Amino acid sequence: MPARNISKSVIKRLPVYLRILDQLIQRRVDMISSKELSAESGFTAEQIRKDLAYFGAFGTRGAGYNTVYLREKIKKIIGLDKKIDTIVIGAGNLGTALTRYNSSKNPYVNVTAAFDHDSRLVGKRIDGIEILDVNEAPQFITENGIKVAVIAVPAAAAQEAVDLVTKHGIKAILNFAPVKLNVPEDVHVHNADLTIELQSLIYYSSAEEERNERLKKEIKAKKNSKTFLIE
């Protein structure tokens, strides 16, 4: 696997392939073509073949890809060949939902603990996962070699939480707080700002009709002016 400077867009598609392969294997499908993967994922067959080819030749010409084999390969590429231990910082509504969601729906991830500074939450459990005091996070991270953290604290508390955990070994952060986080160079941040997702979607729902109206008018205007010229 000569993985070198693979683009973010490619990496974001790999887990989609993984999820589809999981489903196929469960349905006992053992071969799949890029064309069929395209139908399941919404990405083009060419793109899928190209994505996979960055990492090696995993298919069989004329036949397609073996689902089990390809899944193992993709797992290795992403780094999911063993379950990844994570922590969730913030045990409010969102943190609780994320803890539950990942421990039940994400087969490749282990949520080892949640953290909060609210003493009313500390000591409780979320589906069996302990809520610890944020101050215990450094020790917990070090002792358990945690590299990945989910940030689900309010915007105002996010930077402080991130400083704390990056100082003790966290290298990758999934950030749900609506702020730009400053992190050391070797730490990766993915922002998953839910309000932004919803707001940018609204552009397409509300603005579209009006945009279409405008466009139609413009086209009409153009046509008219042309007609005018011809006449």
Add this chain to the structure above:
Amino acid sequence: MPARNISKSVIKRLPVYLRILDQLIQRRVDMISSKELSAESGFTAEQIRKDLAYFGAFGTRGAGYNTVYLREKIKKIIGLDKKIDTIVIGAGNLGTALTRYNSSKNPYVNVTAAFDHDSRLVGKRIDGIEILDVNEAPQFITENGIKVAVIAVPAAAAQEAVDLVTKHGIKAILNFAPVKLNVPEDVHVHNADLTIELQSLIYYSSAEEERNERLKKEIKAKKNSKTFLIE
């Protein structure tokens, strides 16, 4: 605003600018340069100026952008000049968290109702927002002219839920279910698959050290071979 075929990447950045402007206005800052916006957002100043220029000339050369004026313009562009009514389908952990989160943290969105088919949930409230039976969704959507829905049901139930709501006027969907949704042409879907976000992040946390190791070795190998050639 001659908004025509603006790319998705541009549209995704607009809500970020909006959020920053909100914060600036709250701090009573009334002018901001693209350079300063860059520091707050992480995008380059050139990109910010270009993004805004697609829609008009909102700044003052030599001075920057007036925060209040720019905010109004961006709100209009996205379609957030009036609060947008939305519904959340699925009142489980994630649906509940999303309902709460958007009604408390998203100043431009109104969550009007949540829906579930679990009779134990129907009739209850999430921070004052009613949970209705999914079967009531069509009537509710029509009567209230709802255009935007958040899907937070299990993967297996998602397509059915989406069919139901698109049939009655929903034009934009924020989908948290890990499936590819089939929708009519004029309906927009944004996928916010939380497991995928986390998994693609892991590529950077776990694979990186090994990748760097490999890279170092390769560079070393190259150097050696060069030295060899020279000698």
Add this chain to the structure above:
DNA sequence: TAGATTGTTAATCGATTAACAATC
């Protein structure tokens, strides 16, 4: 006027699409 910063055009970079030879 001098300094600063926008708005816009041109150049570069990167990602996607198309095409097809390789090969099962």
Add this chain to the structure above:
DNA sequence: TAGATTGTTAATCGATTAACAATC
């Protein structure tokens, strides 16, 4: 062998970056 589908190279498309004239 014939048909199918991969893996790879070339062409296109789109987005970002750089540069700078316009102008407050």
